[in-house]
Amino acid sequence: MTVITYIQHDGSERMVDADAGLSLMETALKHDIPGIDADCGGGAICGTCHCFVEVSGELPAPDPQETAMLGLRPDRAENSRLACQIVISAGMSDVTVRLPEFQM
Ligand code: FES
Structure with missing residues (x-):
């Protein structure tokens, strides 16, 4: 079972069991x-699911649409991702998701 730890900007955190097939956004x-x-329901066109993802192992690289949306974030970091674009797969290692101070 993959466990996802969501950490808010204020440092508070929650751990949840992930369902394979759901995205990090849907799980949240x-x-x-x-x-x-x-706001867009997972279409990678609003950018309001931006987060910073830590996982042991590889994640699929962001596609051009996700990369474009991330490019609009002033707080973009190396591990910035759109939570709607990362789908939990069976056997995936645990994931830590840090939420930004704000969505835009
Ligand atoms: S939900 Fe809109 S970009 Fe992820």
Whole structure:
């Protein structure tokens, strides 16, 4: 079972069991975890699910649309991702998701 730890900007955190097939964004919404707005519902066109992802192992690289959206973030970091674009797969290692101070 993959465990996702969501860490808010204020340092508070919650750990949840992930369901394979759901994205990091969908998992956050399912568990009422704040900090991800997801205005576009997962279409990679709003950027309001930006987060900083830490995982042991490799994640699929962001596609051009995700890269373009991340480019609009002034707080973009090397591990910035759109939570809607990372889908939990069976056997995936645990993931830490740090939420930004704000979504835009
Ligand atoms: S929910 Fe809109 S970009 Fe992720």
